[in-house]
Amino acid sequence: xxxxxxxxxxxxxxxxxxxxxxxxxxxxxxxxxxxxxxxxxxxxxxxxxxxxxxxxxxxxxxxxxxxxxxxxxxxxxxxxxxxxxxxxxxxxxxxxxxxxxxxxxxxxxxxxxxxxxxxxxxxxxxxxxxxxxxxxxxxxxxxxxxxxxxxxxxxxxxxxxxxxxxxxxxxxxxxxxxxxxxxxxxxxxxxxxxxxxxxxxxxxxxxxxxxxxxxxxxxxxxxxxxxxxxxxxxxxxxxxxxxxxxxxxxxxxxxxxxxxxxxxxxxxxxxxxxxxxxxxxxxxxxxxxxxxxxxxxxxxxxxxxxxxxxxxxxxxxxxxxxxxxxxxxxxxxxxxxxxxxxxxxxxxxxxxxxxxxxxxxxxxxxxxxxxxxxxxxxxxxxxxxxxxxxxxxxxxxxxxxxxxxxxxxxxxxxxxxxxxxxxxxxxxxxxxxxxxxxxxxx
Numbered sequence: 001x002x003x004x005x006x007x008x009x010x011x012x013x014x015x016x017x018x019x020x021x022x023x024x025x026x027x028x029x030x031x032x033x034x035x036x037x038x039x040x041x042x043x044x045x046x047x048x049x050x051x052x053x054x055x056x057x058x059x060x061x062x063x064x065x066x067x068x069x070x071x072x073x074x075x076x077x078x079x080x081x082x083x084x085x086x087x088x089x090x091x092x093x094x095x096x097x098x099x100x101x102x103x104x105x106x107x108x109x110x111x112x113x114x115x116x117x118x119x120x121x122x123x124x125x126x127x128x129x130x131x132x133x134x135x136x137x138x139x140x141x142x143x144x145x146x147x148x149x150x151x152x153x154x155x156x157x158x159x160x161x162x163x164x165x166x167x168x169x170x171x172x173x174x175x176x177x178x179x180x181x182x183x184x185x186x187x188x189x190x191x192x193x194x195x196x197x198x199x200x201x202x203x204x205x206x207x208x209x210x211x212x213x214x215x216x217x218x219x220x221x222x223x224x225x226x227x228x229x230x231x232x233x234x235x236x237x238x239x240x241x242x243x244x245x246x247x248x249x250x251x252x253x254x255x256x257x258x259x260x261x262x263x264x265x266x267x268x269x270x271x272x273x274x275x276x277x278x279x280x281x282x283x284x285x286x287x288x289x290x291x292x293x294x295x296x297x298x299x300x301x302x303x304x305x306x307x308x309x310x311x312x313x314x315x316x317x318x319x320x321x322x323x324x325x326x327x328x329x330x331x332x333x334x335x336x337x338x339x340x341x342x343x344x345x346x347x348x349x350x351x352x353x354x355x356x357x358x359x360x361x362x363x364x365x366x367x368x369x370x371x372x373x374x375x376x377x378x379x380x381x382x383x384x385x386x387x388x389x390x391x392x393x394x395x396x397x398x399x400x401x402x403x404x405x406x407x408x409x410x411x412x413x414x415x416x417x418x419x420x421x422x423x424x425x426x427x428x429x430x431x432x433x434x435x436x437x438x439x440x441x442x
Contacts, residue, residue, distance in 0.1 A: 009052035010045045013038055016059060020095045025063035030237060037062050037423075052235040075424060077393075079380060079412030081338045082370030086401065090282040090415075095289065095323040102322035121321040127328040128294065132256045134272040134281070136299035140292050141304050144282040147293030148177070148250060149184055151278060154308040155246055156167035156186040156212025157285045165190050166224055167217035171371060177217065177250075180430045186212060191437055196229040197224035202236060210325040213246045214239075216276070218266050220252050220371030246301060253372035254287035254294065260330030261339055262286075262373045268296050277301055286353070288333030290323040292316055338415045339368065343379055348423055349413050350381045356425040357432055360384045364403075366414045375379020384411035385432065388439075392431035400427050 016022055016038050026034040041059045044050040050058055074086055082088050091099070104106075111118040119125070121140060128138035141147050152161055161181055162323075168190065170176045178188055189203040189209055204216060216233055233249055240247040247352070248366060253268040265286070268279045278301055283292030293314070297304055327333050350361045364382035368374075390409040393400035403410045416424055 003114055005220070006052050007046050009430070010042055010050075011055055013042070016056060019056060021060050022056075022063060025060075025066070029063065029066055029068055033066070033068075034063065037066065045074070067226055072399050075398055075420060075427070076413040076415040077384065077400050077402045077413065079364060079366030079403060079410075079414050080369035081335055082285050082365065082368060082372060083380070083401075083415075083417055084370055088370055090334045091290065092288070092324055092327060092330055092333040095326040095333070098322040098326035098330075099319050102318050105324070105413040106318055108318040108321060110317070121316065121325075124316075124321045124328075127325045128296065130267050131328050131400060132272070132296050134269045135296035136301075137175070137297070137302035139295040139302050139311070140283070140316045140321065141291065141295070141311070141314040142316050142320065143291050144252065144280065144293045145180055147280045147295050148180060148294075149247055150305055150308065150310050150314055150322040151280060151295065151308075152186050152213065152215075153310050154183050155248075156184070158185055159187065159207070159212035160189040160209045161186045162189045162191055162202060162209070162214045163217065164192045164212055165200075166192065166197055166228075167215075167219065169220055170223075171220055171437070181215075188356075193362065195224055195227060197231060198229060199231040199235050199239060200233060203239055206239065206245060207277045207434075211245050213248050215248050215250065217250045218252050219374075220376050221325075223374055231373050233274040233276050235275075246277040246298075247275065248278045248280065250280045252280075252282060253283040253368075253370065254283060254285040254289075255372075256281075256287065259286075259339075262368065262376060264376075265368075268294075272297060280303075282370075283320075283327075286304075286335060286339075286372050287327065287366070288335035289327035290363045292322045293321055334436070336419075338366075339378065341378075341414050342378065343381075346413055347381045349418060350383055350411075351423055353411075353425045353428065354376050354383045357385075357428045359428070362410070364410055364412050366412055378414065380412060380414050382412040385409040385411060385428070386435055388435045389428075389431045392434040393427060396427055396431055396434075398423065400424065400428060401432070 026320055040053055045052050076086055109117055109120045125138050131133055137386045168178050188207050191205050236247050249271045251266050255265055255271050258267050268281055271279050278297035279362050281294045283289040283294055298307055354361050361381050364380055365377035366380050386407050387404055388409050390402050390404045394400055
C-alpha cells in the first residue's frame with residue numbers, strides 16, 4: 001500500500017470505537033455487534049465501495065438503523081385483524097407498559113406483605129376470573145397447544161380421548177390436533193362421521209371404552225355445511241356428567257363473552273354455562289393479549305391440572321402474565337377496536353390518505369383471522385394501487401403488508417392506528433415512486 005493509497009485514510013478501529021455516537025450504540029446493541037458493523041464498513045472502504053472519509057458517517061448511519069433483534073415492525077394493511085404471520089394480536093399500550101415494568105425483578109411468586117412465596121401469577125388469575133365469572137378457577141400456560149397437552153396428559157394419558165371425526169382439525173403449517181393429543185400417550189377414540197356426529201355416538205364410546213375425557217373442538221379456518229349434525233355442549237355435558245367423565249371444550253379463538261359482531265363464534269362464558277367442565281382458549285387471538293393458553297373451568301379440575309408436573313414445563317413467563325393482566329383490566333385492546341371499527345370513519349381515513357398519493361378507494365372486506373369466525377366479512381375500505389406496489393411496500397421502511405387480489409394491491413387501514421396515517425401516506429408515496437422508476441428503467 002503506497003503513501004498515496006486512499007485506503008490509508010480509513011480510520012482505525014480503536015479510533016472509531018471511541019466516537020461518542022458509536023460508543024453509545026455499543027451500549028445499546030452490544031460491543032460485538034458494533035465491531036461487526038465497523039469491520040464491514042472498513043472492508044467496504046478497502047474495496048472502494050465507501051470513500052475513506054465517509055467511513056465514520058456510514059458506521060453512525062448504519063448503527064442508527066440497527067436494532068438488537070431482527071424482527072421488523074410492520075404496518076398491517078391486509079384487513080386481517082388476527083394475522084398469524086404478523087404475530088397475531090398486537091398488544092395494547094397498557095400491556096406493553098406492563099411488560100416493560102415486568103422486565104426487572106417483579107413479585108411474580110412473592111407476597112410482599114408477608115415476605116413469603118405465593119401462587120404464581122395471582123393477579124392474572126384474578127383478572128381472568130373477573131373477565132369470566134362462570135369459571136371456578138383459571139390457569140394460564142404458554143400457548144393453546146400447551147393447554148391441550150396439559151389437559152389431555154393430566155386427564156387421559158393411557159386412556160381414551162373421545163372426539164368427533166368432524167372436529168379432527170389441521171391448522172397452519174401442517175399442525176394436527178390429533179397428532180398433538182396422541183403425543184401425550186392418550187388414545188384417540190373417533191366417533192361419528194365427517195359431517196354428522198350424534199349424541200348416541202358419544203354414548204356408545206363412553207359405554208365401551210376407558211375414557212379419560214370427551215373433547216369438543218370448535219372448527220378453525222373452515223365450516224362444514226349442508227347435511228350436518230353435531231352434539232351440543234349442553235347435550236354432551238348431561239351425558240358426561242352421568243358418567244363422571246370431564247368434558248373439555250376447545251374454543252381456540254379466546255372469546256370470553258359473546259360478541260354481537262361474531263354471533264356464531266363460541267365464547268368461554270357460554271360454554272361453561274352450558275356445562276363444559278374445562279374450556280381451552282388462546283390469549284393472542286380475540287382476547288387481544290400475549291401468546292398464551294387459557295384454561296377455565298371447574299376449580300377442582302383446574303387445580304388438578306395446575307399440580308401436574310407438566311404444568312411446570314408449560315407455565316407462562318412473567319412478561320406474558322403481566323401483559324395478560326393489563327389486557328384484561330386495561331383499556332380496550334387493539335384487536336377489539338379493529339373488529340368494531342366504524343365503517344364510515346375507515347372510509348374517510350382511506351380517502352384522505354388516497355388523496356395524498358392520487359389513488360382510488362374501493363370497498364374491501366376485512367377478516368377476523370387466526371381461525372376466528374371463518375367466512376365472516378368485516379366491511380370496510382381499501383386504497384387500490386398497482387400490484388407492483390405490494391413488494392415495494394413490504395420491503396420499505398416502515399414495512400407495509402398489503403393484500404394483493406385480482407392484480408390489485410389493496411391497502412386496508414382497519415388494523416393501522418389513525419396516528420400512523422401520515423406515516424402510511426409517506427410509505428405509499430415512496431413505494432409508488434419506486435414502481436414508477438422501475439417501470440421507466442425496466
